[in-house]
Amino acid sequence: MTLIERADRRGRRLARLVARGWDAVATIAGRVRVAREFRPRRTRLERFGAIVQLTVPRALVFVDRAFARESLDVRDEPALWNGDEPALGDHVLSAPLEAHLQLTNRCAAGCVGCYTGASPEGAPHEYGLVEWTRAIDQLADTGVFHVALGGGESAVLPWLGELADHARRRGIIPNLTTSGLDGLDRLVEIADRFGQINVSLDGLDATYAAVRGFDGFARADAAIRRLRAVKREIGINVVVTRHNFEELDAIFAYAAERRLSEVELLRFKPSGRGSRAYLDLRCTDAQHRAFLPTILAAARRHTVRVKVDCSYTPMLAHHRPDRALLAELAVYGCTGGDFLVGAKPGGQLTACSFAAPPPPLDGHRPRIEQLAEYWTSPGAFGAFRTWREAREPCASCEYHALCRGGCKVVSTHVTGDLGAPDPECPRVIDHAPRVVRLPVV
Amino acid sequence: MRRRRGRILAIKWGMNPNSSSLGVDVTFLLVGATALAMVTPVIGALLRWRKPLPVEATPATEGTKE
Numbered sequence: 109m110t111l112i113e114r115a116d117r118r119g120r121r122l123a124r125l126v127a128r129g130w131d132a133v134a135t136i137a138g139r140v141r142v143a144r145e146f147r148p149r150r151t152r153l154e155r156f157g158a159i160v161q162l163t164v165p166r167a168l169v170f171v172d173r174a175f176a177r178e179s180l181d182v183r184d185e186p187a188l189w190n191g192d193e194p195a196l197g198d199h200v201l202s203a204p205l206e207a208h209l210q211l212t213n214r215c216a217a218g219c220v221g222c223y224t225g226a227s228p229e230g231a232p233h234e235y236g237l238v239e240w241t242r243a244i245d246q247l248a249d250t251g252v253f254h255v256a257l258g259g260g261e262s263a264v265l266p267w268l269g270e271l272a273d274h275a276r277r278r279g280i281i282p283n284l285t286t287s288g289l290d291g292l293d294r295l296v297e298i299a300d301r302f303g304q305i306n307v308s309l310d311g312l313d314a315t316y317a318a319v320r321g322f323d324g325f326a327r328a329d330a331a332i333r334r335l336r337a338v339k340r341e342i343g344i345n346v347v348v349t350r351h352n353f354e355e356l357d358a359i360f361a362y363a364a365e366r367r368l369s370e371v372e373l374l375r376f377k378p379s380g381r382g383s384r385a386y387l388d389l390r391c392t393d394a395q396h397r398a399f400l401p402t403i404l405a406a407a408r409r410h411t412v413r414v415k416v417d418c419s420y421t422p423m424l425a426h427h428r429p430d431r432a433l434l435a436e437l438a439v440y441g442c443t444g445g446d447f448l449v450g451a452k453p454g455g456q457l458t459a460c461s462f463a464a465p466p467p468p469l470d471g472h473r474p475r476i477e478q479l480a481e482y483w484t485s486p487g488a489f490g491a492f493r494t495w496r497e498a499r500e501p502c503a504s505c506e507y508h509a510l511c512r513g514g515c516k517v518v519s520t521h522v523t524g525d526l527g528a529p530d531p532e533c534p535r536v537i538d539h540a541p542r543v544v545r546l547p548v549v
Numbered sequence: 550m551r552r553r554r555g556r557i558l559a560i561k562w563g564m565n566p567n568s569s570s571l572g573v574d575v576t577f578l579l580v581g582a583t584a585l586a587m588v589t590p591v592i593g594a595l596l597r598w599r600k601p602l603p604v605e606a607t608p609a610t611e612g613t614k615e
Contacts, residue, residue: 151602153610156558160596168561169592175555181601188610196558202609205561208568223569251607258568279605283566306566345567370563372572404579415563417570424575433582436589438561439573448571461569480608 124411127367135340135369136164142300146276151180152203152251153188156196159205161253166303168205168253170196170438196435197509200446200493203251203483207476208258208450208461211240211268215261217289220321221347221389223462225380226260234453237267241274243455243476248278250480254303257284258461260453263291269298276301285345288331289324299339306372307332309344311352312362318351319389332366343370348399349389360406360414372415373403375423378521379462386521390532397534399423418443419515422533425507434510441511441530445489451476459492462517466490491526492516501539502529557589 143163152159158176160169173193176182188202214230215222235243247255255275262268263286275282281303286295288307299305309328310316316325336342346352346359356373363371378386391399400423407414416424421441424434440447444459445466451457455475456465465473466489474482482488495512502513513519514530522531529536562574577585604610 149605151605152607153604157555158604160602162592162595165592166563167592169557169596170559170561171596172556172558174553175557175593175596178555179596179601181603186604186610203607206565206571208570210568249608251605251609254564256565256568281564283564285566285568302566304564304566343566370574372565372567374567374570374572377569400578404575407576408579413563413574413576415565415572415574417567417572419570424578429578430582433578433585436559436582436585437573437575437577438559439575440571443571450568460571 124364128411131340131367131369138340139163139166142276147279148276148281149248149251149253149279152253153182153186154196154202155188155199156194159253168438197440200483203480204449205252205447206254206256207247207252207479208256208448209240209243209476210259210451210453210461211235211257211262211265211271212260213453214264215259215287215290217261217287217320217324218322219287219381221319221349221376221382221385223377223379223382224260230260231453235455237271239455239477240271243451244271244275244278244280246477246479248275248280250483252280254281254283257282258286261287261290263295265291266294268294269301272298272301286331287324288328288335292331292334296334296338299335302339302341304341304343304369305335305339306343306345306370307335308347309359309362310347310349311355312358315352315355319347319349332368336366336368341369343368343372345372345374347374347376348391348395349376350391350395351389353391353395353402356402357406357409360403360410360412363412364410368412370413370415371407372417373420374417375419375515375518377419377462377515377517379517383521393532393534393537396423396532397426400427400429419518419530421507421511422514422530422535425505425511426534431507431510434507439510441514442492442495442516443512444516445492449476449479457482459489460517463492466492494527497527499527499529501535505535557593560589560592 157172213226215226216228272282283304284302310319317323376390450461457474514533516526519528520526565572
């Protein structure tokens with residue numbers, strides 16, 4: 109590399125850092141302004157202590173009882189703190205941290221791997237603004253901090269902004285996922301009401317088509333540009349498949365070029381139409397094993413923040429990272445029915461968005477408005493909460509308390525058993541008995 | 550007896566816009582435990598030094614005596 113090339117590279121890096129610095133300052137100012145207007149829930153007591161929400165920097169801080177006594181206005185010992193102090197993760201939280209609301213199943217994109225099987229008609233008996241407003245009220249009363257709104261394509265809903273405003277008024281921060289393919293004009297107008305908006309982008313140029321089944325990259329890219337022009341907290345969600353794995357570095361480069369705030373990587377789940385496309389799209393075992401070093405190298409090279417979804421915890425554990433560090437970063441595997449809950453377009457409560465509604469209790473399937481009542485019912489969320497009763501190799505795995513057996517949606521699809529160890533986990537694969545082929549004599 | 554000083558157990562950074570699963574920020578895995586060990590006390594100080602936050606009620610805290 110010549111001296112001029114080196115200077116040019118350093119200059120570009122410096123320009124990028126200055127731009128990032130400016131973005132950070134402007135973002136903080138924006139968050140302070142919004143937090144003054146709509147005060148989000150700041151605290152919630154838990155058996156282990158409490159959860160405190162920070163707006164700048166954005167974080168949920170899990171503290172023990174002693175810290176809660178020091179930093180919160182706890183006058184008397186709460187009844188919740190009776191008995192020994194458990195560790196974080198020993199018990200189900202007092203309420204979910206966030207709820208994933210599938211506001212509609214309407215979407216005309218027709219992606220081959222769509223996990224909800226969305227269609228232009230949507231689902232029968234979908235909730236409208238009145239019902240979702242009631243659901244938000246229930247979530248706020250229960251102590252939920254955030255909602256992630258999605259679909260289908262929820263940007264087409266004329267009342268989306270109104271619902272986001274209501275969530276803000278009730279102390280819940282609304283976040284949004286969109287394909288960017290429909291409802292964009294309206295979304296640009298209401299973008300400031302959301303905490304974070306991520307656009308689904310499963311590949312660049314031709315790869316987008318290979319993963320989604322149609323050429324939508326140019327439209328998604330145009331949507332990202334328009335949203336980024338009015339809001340800084342815009343990121344991309346990337347469903348990682350065997351077709352775009354080799355392109356991950358280029359996707360991070362794209363995110364850096366568009367000055368996006370994050371790249372969130374999602375494992376392909378065999379749900380909805382995705383169950384039919386699973387064998388064609390899921391990553392190979394070799395790709396899963398290479399996942400962590402690949403994404404960290406890309407994040408470092410392009411200075412982009414990287415997030416991974418809960419189902420990737422087995423692939424992180426494969427590299428034996430410091431367990432204490434994972435715990436401090438709240439990196440958990442399946443926390444459906446604990447840290448998060450989902451709701452279908454008709455309000456049916458689920459442990460996570462991919463899961464079927466849980467078994468009925470007292471003959472009734474619960475709806476999202478009945479969350480508080482259902483949350484503490486014995487047997488609530490079925491096998492999602494019985495992950496401690498794991499079989500081998502999970503039972504003896506040092507990461508099991510964090511990983512919780514991996515993704516139950518993948519387990520159910522592949523093995524037919526929701527409680528089975530995640531069949532794509534490298535440790536589970538290594539543990540499986542090898543078929544020894546004896547020579548034919 | 551001297552009271553034990555409180556501890557931060559975990560910090561979940563950022564927000565999760567993804568409506569299908571729970572995303573966590575793993576950027577810290579790039580820099581390791583040392584960087585997090587430097588950030589955590591700053592967050593702790595931020596929480597300790599400001600006016601104590603009110604405890605917001607939830608169904609789970611209904612038994613709380615105020």
